[in-house]
Amino acid sequence: MGINYLDYADVNMDEIDAVVVGSGFAGSVVARELAERGNKRVLVIEKKNHIGGNMYDEIDEAGILVHRYGPHIFHTNDKRAFDYLQRFTDWRDYQHEVLANWYGTFMPVPFNKNSMEIAFGEEEAARLTEKLIETFGDERKVTITELRAQDDPDLEKVADFVYENVFLYYTQKQWGLTPDEVDPSVVARVPVFLSRDNRYFQDAYQGMPLEGYTPLFERMLDHENISVCLNTEAESVFDLQFSSDDEDAPLSAIALKDQSFTGPIIYTGPLDELFLARFGRLPYRTLDFVYETYDQEFWQPCGTVNYTVTEPYTRITEFKYLTGQEAPNTTIMKEFSHPYEDPSTQIPYYAIINDENNAHYDRYLALTKSLDNFYPLGRLAEYRYYNMDVIIGRALALADELVG
Numbered sequence: 321m322g323i324n325y326l327d328y329a330d331v332n333m334d335e336i337d338a339v340v341v342g343s344g345f346a347g348s349v350v351a352r353e354l355a356e357r358g359n360k361r362v363l364v365i366e367k368k369n370h371i372g373g374n375m376y377d378e379i380d381e382a383g384i385l386v387h388r389y390g391p392h393i394f395h396t397n398d399k400r401a402f403d404y405l406q407r408f409t410d411w412r413d414y415q416h417e418v419l420a421n422w423y424g425t426f427m428p429v430p431f432n433k434n435s436m437e438i439a440f441g442e443e444e445a446a447r448l449t450e451k452l453i454e455t456f457g458d459e460r461k462v463t464i465t466e467l468r469a470q471d472d473p474d475l476e477k478v479a480d481f482v483y484e485n486v487f488l489y490y491t492q493k494q495w496g497l498t499p500d501e502v503d504p505s506v507v508a509r510v511p512v513f514l515s516r517d518n519r520y521f522q523d524a525y526q527g528m529p530l531e532g533y534t535p536l537f538e539r540m541l542d543h544e545n546i547s548v549c550l551n552t553e554a555e556s557v558f559d560l561q562f563s564s565d566d567e568d569a570p571l572s573a574i575a576l577k578d579q580s581f582t583g584p585i586i587y588t589g590p591l592d593e594l595f596l597a598r599f600g601r602l603p604y605r606t607l608d609f610v611y612e613t614y615d616q617e618f619w620q621p622c623g624t625v626n627y628t629v630t631e632p633y634t635r636i637t638e639f640k641y642l643t644g645q646e647a648p649n650t651t652i653m654k655e656f657s658h659p660y661e662d663p664s665t666q667i668p669y670y671a672i673i674n675d676e677n678n679a680h681y682d683r684y685l686a687l688t689k690s691l692d693n694f695y696p697l698g699r700l701a702e703y704r705y706y707n708m709d710v711i712i713g714r715a716l717a718l719a720d721e722l723v724g
């Protein structure tokens with residue numbers, strides 16, 4: 321059948337039971353569930369000119385399948401999230417590996433027993449590894465924060481090396497902050513791993529959608545109860561009504577087309593944007609992606625190479641490793657991180673989590689609490705650092721709640 325795309329001008333709100341803002345995983349999973357399980361007529365509003373949110377991929381001018389909003393590798397221990405996606409895609413088995421480019425030498429990330437040998441030489445690595453295993457146990461994951469808290473000189477030696485050669489410069493590029501200044505949960509995503517396992521993730525279910533992410537979203541949103549309006553911003557079609565003129569007065573209703581909408585409204589965009597940044601913009605990091613195509617089969621040794629000590633970009637991803645595409649040429653992508661300053665040209669990718677920013681977010685969230693049909697959901701609307709699988713899990717849980 322194909323997705324039912326509509327112009328917002330042609331939408332009849334009397335025929336809509338639920339409104340979903342955003343067509344990433346948060347919005348698309350909820351839309352599908354409400355449409356299918358809840359038999360609700362769902363309107364999806366998406367400001368971009370395509371569906372799929374951050375997961376959007378397409379064939380570039382050189383014929384290579386590329387991700388347009390950051391490299392996306394699916395990995396999870398949540399069987400429900402994984403099984404759910406099986407309805408919309410077949411999988412290509414893919415186990416992601418990352419190497420750090422350390423002054424021209426490649427070293428596995430997360431830093432592991434193999435990286436130890438590259439960094440310290442076999443003999444010294446064996447001695448230090450033994451010490452690490454005595455302290456933490458074999459095959460264990462240890463965060464850099466935990467490692468740096470040890471006061472044994474050998475463990476300090478490893479901690480200093482990993483801090484300075486894996487985390488410091490990369491984190492400064494990515495966040496504009498040192499690893500000590502970012503929330504500990506951020507660097508804890510990439511622990512030191514006392515193992516020879518070179519994979520970036522150890523989750524039970526890992527892979528890439530066989531034909532890419534965009535076809536997965538095309539199938540998910542292809543349902544007779546779903547209509548999708550592209551190029552439509554929530555701010556421009558929502559009429560927000562407040563209980564008073566006070567800046568902190570909570571929402572009393574949201575109207576669309578001059579009618580108060582009483583069905584569920586699931587909002588997956590940035591919350592500050594909805595309120596036209598009345599308390600100031602929430603801080604985010606944005607990324608610039610620079611693509612390069614080469615007339616050779618492969619350009620680098622694995623899917624992603626992190627530049628942890630040199631170069632202004634954080635990492636380079638070569639898509640053919642992820643997608644399994646066969647071609648005589650290849651496209652790579654460099655990521656440059658900056659502060660998010662201009663919503664008209666930039667995309668908010670990473671919430672900068674700290675107490676001050678969380679409080680700033682909570683002030684926006686408080687505006688919505690009075691409205692019992694409004695549900696903020698997703699990495700942007702919840703101002704969190706969530707992976708795809710967590711978003712799918714949260715979207716399914718919300719659908720359970722709404723469908724009953």
Ligand code: FAD
Pocket residue numbers: 341342343344345346347365366367368371372373374375389390391392393394395552553554555588589590593594607669670697698699700706707708709711
């Ligand atoms: P999004 O995908 O951002 O979707 C939100 C949608 O809402 C967008 O389409 C946006 O255009 C739309 N929207 C926003 N505001 C409005 C508005 N006002 N009106 C209308 N529409 C609006 N996760 C993994 O599991 N594995 C990975 O390898 C991985 N890699 C990542 C790499 C990068 C660079 C980044 C930034 C993230 C990565 N993630 C990864 C995380 C993943 O992108 C998120 O978990 C996922 O995108 C969250 O989905 P979402 O629906 O919440 O948000």
Ligand code: UDP
Pocket residue numbers: 420429486487488490491494502506507508509510626628
């Ligand atoms: N990190 C780092 N060096 C690396 C890999 C990660 O310093 O080689 C830090 C950095 O602060 C980064 C965080 O760990 O932002 C989380 O890394 P991850 O690869 O999970 O980031 P994402 O893929 O979400 O951008």
